[in-house]
Amino acid sequence: MPKLHAALAMALRDHGVKDLFGVLGDANAYFVDAFSRLDGTRYTSAANENGAVLMAIGYGMVTGDVGFATVTHGPALTNCVTALTEGVRSNTPIVLMCGDTPTNDRENLQNTDQKMVVLAAGAGFEQLREPETALEDLARAVRRAKAERRPIAFNMPADFQWQDVDPQDHRWDLPDLGPTVIEGPALDNAIGIIAAARRPVLLAGRGAIDDASRASLLRLARRLDAPLATTMRAKNLFRDEDHVLGVCGTVSTPQATEVLMSADCLIAFGASLNFHTTGDGGFVEGKRVIQVMDRAQDLGTGVVADVSILGQPASVANTFHHWLDEAEVPGSGFTADIPARGLDKPPTPKQTKPREGTVDFLSTLSRLNEILPADRTIVTDAGRWMVKSYGFLTAPGPRDMVTSASYGAIGLGLATAIGAGVANPSRPTILFNGDGGFMLGNLGEFHSAVRADLDLIIVLFNDGSYGAEHIQFRDKQLDPAITLFDWPEFLPLARALGGDGVTITTAADLDALSRKIEARDRTRPFLIDVRLDPDHVAMW
Template identity: 50%
Template sequence: MSDTTYCHQSIAQAVLDHGIDTIFGLMGDANLFMVNHYVREGGGTFVPVAHEGSAVLMALAYAQVSGKVGLATITHGPALTNCSTALTEGVRGRVPIVLLAGDTAVTTPQNSQNIDQREVVKATGAGFEQMRSAAHAAEDVATAFYRARVERRPIVVNMPSDLMWQEVAHRRTVLPVFDTPAFVPEGDALDEAIGMIASARRPVILAGRGAVGAKDRLIALAERLEAPLATTLKGKGLFAGHPNNIGIFGTLSAPGAYDVIAKADCVIAFGASLHQFTTDKGKLLEGKRVVQVNTDPATFTANYRPDAALIADAGLTAGNILHWLDEAEIAPSGFAGEIDAASVAQHPPGRPEGASPGHVDFAHALDRLDAALPRGRVLATDGGRFMTEVWCRLSAPEPRRFLVSTNFGSIGLGLQQAIGAGLAAPGVPVALFTGDGGFMAGGLTEFNTAVRMGLDLIVIIANDAAYGAEHIQFRDRQMDPALSQFDWPSFADIATALGGAGVTVASADDLDAAAEAIANRDRPLLIELKLDPDDVPRMRM
């Protein structure tokens, strides 16, 4: 940096001080000089997006896949309002990112883009950090990074544009986060939990995303108990390849796995919130003793009231339970030995011969694509009617590489998150499943961004030429669904026009060409599955 340091340079340096090498964003008059310094003097990577909300979504996926705090930047006014949906998605997904948002100069309140940005951010549930002065810029950025990690949500730093060219003395400020696991349960609650587990004859170990770091200890406990292993949707892939793994627990379970869970007499849940889809509105937990382990006590009252609740770290607690089971010489249950986990985790195969002319059977196409897609991939999914079948049938290598962009129930967020994931894991292919409506809502805007960034991205569009969830509601009431139907252009042709490659699948035979295109891809690839809107599997939630 030069002898004279300006506020915008101090902000950029504060970001670099936190080890952040990638910013997603859209430049405007309130942040362009900060971005310029970050790239040209700091050597950082700036990913320019087409829509401000995309920057936040990419940062969310980057944070999940990389394990770092994600970072995005935008200018003021409408740029911030364009981020409302994405910020809410991040809040509900509990993803730590920082959004550096410019603000209208305090001296020009008549600016047409001037709004009360604090109130906009507040409505999303994200945190707000007002930049107090140019001299405090680095400290305020550091506070935002600290809050993002501790509070596990997006934090917006509000940067008045009239501060950017004020001179400052930059001081490196990084606030330590004390996140070493230290919650070890003890006392009556632990004794009750161990008693329930020790007396169980058919226990099941359930892990949510909050237990991802405890994988090895959970497996050790399951093997000691001879118990099946299952995950929530967001924990998908955690136990992939283990012989006791029966897949997703809840409404997305394979039929055989659902039956196994129904027979269980004890569920030991680690890092899971036990919401209505995991418990099938409580039906899967009826008649069972439920032990719930979570660091967030709010989960014990938000959804399901467990028989034993331990506010504790998942890994330390699993190890503690294992120790006392050994001390008491508790015999294993043998429950896992009564089932063929690999078999019960399988969903019924699709029907390639059952599709109407000009369409492909969705379940069959997913089974074929799961085999054709690269094994070490990131799996990203958008919202929409198609999503539950994708979640059930497509394999994910581990939870950090499985993106579910439905925390706010929106469509059109998936492709942006797929791009963020691709940049967080260089060299790792990303497969995104989205619907036709979702692609038009958000994917079309950013597909060329993936081309510009040279990402290894495979986009599969479930194109039923309709808003499927609304279409099926019209059909269920014997009403004309025409208002839910759309005559879209060819998505495969659009992908080619935007610099990628496109393949259309309108029959089972076309899946061979899709598999070949996946194997030989050299640019972002889009595969358009032509689906009959009256023959798409129903949502399982």
């Protein structure tokens, strides 16, 4: 019979897990070694345990599957708290295989209450109870990650891992609930609201980005003559369709905002209706709201809708369509009053005059969106530049645009981008981040990207400051000196770590960028250091 550490590795492989992210330590090293030696598996090492968890999150966001990471005990796990919280806030299912101090080693320097650490981040905790139950316990951790849509830590005492076990199989999948059947007052009220609406808008969130939901929502929107909008995390879901408003919320285009404000009904599928999406309530004020979610705990967490329906978005949209036909409710005619195209396109940026040696932020952002490879995965870090970037940047679909700011932390983007790149290595992954975030967390994982042989382009918006704080000091007419930094030259640093890149200080540099991107080495990170004036970076 195999040792437990090998049995756990084989269980991952046998259930289709091809990728594992982590940092080695004495309480997980043999498990990692066993996994990495199996056929068809790949282990990607991080520089920091926080980065390992973020890699699994990025992987899960792109694939839609559970991501897997592993760390050792004590300080390794406490290093993961920020990333675990990010995974909780972004509703991303991952399993963190964390080693634990041997059960009989009371004086171990790295001993800590690992359950309390995990629960403090809002993640779930599943204990490996004994070697005989280990594979059953692991299966439960995976099922919980899927059902609860958050990270679950699977806690593995080091001494258990060297015991012989019988590798019995256990189910990792969740039962298929089948199509949703809705009836009664909720259905009647929803159909009544939709039938009475003259200017309805359909809104899709991250919970409705699967192919079936997209098709059903498009069909319902055409039946209602309703324009389509998405949340930020569902951006690009309806790309290239007619009457698409783009993102509903704080990054809406002016023309989409006009349509949204004129609407009288919002039908939201898989969207939490938080303050970002609703523009702090402004986009739902005076409207009838219907919210459809597939988990009861997600209903009413933001705006409380007039009608709340628990069900799968595709099934509920099809049910609405059926009863509208049965009642012979005519279309609203709303789409006839608005343009078919261009509602989601941000306005052409107005040029500013930044100081010498820097370029204009918004026009450069717009150019980068056009210059960079179109078939791409985009990952965004957090920072002052972020909000405007959400409006300008596009990707093929919603799973191709990964955010790492659900917790509002900077410096999480590069590790997330590595996980996204491992998930889809056939095309470039493009990370947008700021200089503060690069120095805070992303620099530490730059060489991890080198070791992973990824086609990764890193756009670094470098204004030599903590931008969000800089603008606050300026707004209060205070000296922003404390927010400014004399960073090292990033391009030589990138090359020393095994990457390459260019520095953009003039419009001419930007004009030559396409050729340099085309000529890049696609097996190592390519840094684009974009120099900006901290007094000319738009935040809103």
